[in-house]
Amino acid sequence: xxxxxxxxxxxxxxxxxxxxxxxxxxxxxxxxxxxxxxxxxxxxxxxxxxxxxxxxxxxxxxxxxxxxxxxxxxxxxxxxxxxxxxxxxxxxxxx
Numbered sequence: 001x002x003x004x005x006x007x008x009x010x011x012x013x014x015x016x017x018x019x020x021x022x023x024x025x026x027x028x029x030x031x032x033x034x035x036x037x038x039x040x041x042x043x044x045x046x047x048x049x050x051x052x053x054x055x056x057x058x059x060x061x062x063x064x065x066x067x068x069x070x071x072x073x074x075x076x077x078x079x080x081x082x083x084x085x086x087x088x089x090x091x092x093x094x095x
Contacts, residue, residue: 046086050079 039047057075 046082050083054079 054075058071061071061075063071063075
């Protein structure tokens with residue numbers, strides 16, 4: 001059975017291992033500013049439409065009952081195509 005001194009020594013050693021390097025650190029402890037993403041109104045509408053359109057297409061086509069392939073063409077296809085075209089347009093604008 002361990003004595004009180006051994007338990008106390010282990011506790012002090014653990015605390016020292018965890019906190020002494022932080023106290024002795026000379027590097028700058030400031031955190032970098034968090035980057036915030038500012039979305040325009042058009043981008044917010046595009047995101048909402050990208051979520052709502054496939055949900056409405058799923059409710060109309062019901063891919064869980066019938067063949068799911070038309071849902072991928074009609075529901076998800078236009079959304080993926082629109083975002084790919086947007087991605088390409090942004091790439092050309094930055095160039």
